[in-house]
Amino acid sequence: MNKEGNIRIAIQKSGRLSEDSIALFKECGIKLEMGKGRLKSESSNFQAEFLFLRDDDIPGYVEDGVADLGIVGENVLVESEKDVIVSKKLGFSKCRLSIAIPREDPFEGPADLDGKSIATSYPKILGQYLSENNIEAQIHEISGSVEIAPSIGLADAVCDIVSSGSTLLSNGLKEVQKIFKSEAVLIANNNLSDHKKALLDKILFRINAVQKAQD
Ligand code: PRT
Ligand code: ZN
Numbered sequence: 001m002n003k004e005g006n007i008r009i010a011i012q013k014s015g016r017l018s019e020d021s022i023a024l025f026k027e028c029g030i031k032l033e034m035g036k037g038r039l040k041s042e043s044s045n046f047q048a049e050f051l052f053l054r055d056d057d058i059p060g061y062v063e064d065g066v067a068d069l070g071i072v073g074e075n076v077l078v079e080s081e082k083d084v085i086v087s088k089k090l091g092f093s094k095c096r097l098s099i100a101i102p103r104e105d106p107f108e109g110p111a112d113l114d115g116k117s118i119a120t121s122y123p124k125i126l127g128q129y130l131s132e133n134n135i136e137a138q139i140h141e142i143s144g145s146v147e148i149a150p151s152i153g154l155a156d157a158v159c160d161i162v163s164s165g166s167t168l169l170s171n172g173l174k175e176v177q178k179i180f181k182s183e184a185v186l187i188a189n190n191n192l193s194d195h196k197k198a199l200l201d202k203i204l205f206r207i208n209a210v211q212k213a214q215d
Contacts, residue, residue, distance in 0.1 A: 119149035
């Protein structure tokens with residue numbers, strides 16, 4: 001093993017990013033074992049080790065250099081405001097962050113949100129959208145089950161991740177503004193050593209080849 005050691009890659013332990021993240025490294029010919037309950041694993045054929053984490057922790061670990069690379073959704077990355085490099089868009093876990101209101105409420109345009117309260121787990125991205133559009137709305141930060149907020153009287157609207165739209169529909173909501181588009185990205189620490197930069201270049205070369213083959 002090289003004296004500078006493995007490049008450390010943080011991926012989501014279990015959730016919507018996990019399967020495609022693991023598949024990506026496999027397609028790149030980088031073996032990784034995921035034992036049950038295991039939080040760390042070394043590749044047997046590439047100078048890399050993997051950390052299995054909650055997605056929300058990944059940007060911070062990469063910024064701090066605890067991990068050198070990570071895979072995370074752009075929604076989580078931008079909301080985290082961490083200072084890392086986006087090395088590559090990966091094309092999976094695509095979704096959007098949208099504002100939705102009760103189905104029966106009228107909506108003519110963003111100005112209709114003035115004076116309303118909006119429940120979200122993404123207060124920074126939403127705040128940015130509201131200020132760019134000169135909308136004065138109140139942000140209610142909640143950590144989960146955002147879609148039920150209007151029906152229990154907690155907020156007038158929600159701002160949440162949408163993919164097929166069926167969750168909104170089944171909660172009596174309609175999507176009225178798409179405010180942010182997201183997909184999984186490979187992020188890197190700002191101060192990688194030359195050795196780790198060379199390993200990252202190898203990984204990027206292989207990802208590009210995999211993506212070309214899929215086109
Ligand atoms: O446990 P951990 O913190 O690691 O995971 P998590 O529960 O926070 O995240 P997870 O696994 O649910 O999602 C990880 C990432 O996948 C998100 O940050 C997004 O970048 C991306 N992604 C893609 C999605 C969706 N699609 C998605 N549909 N994240 C969440 N959803 C949820 C959404 O919140 C809503 O409740 O699915 C519901 C809407 O789906 P539709 O299809 O009904 O519109
Ligand atoms: Zn999470």
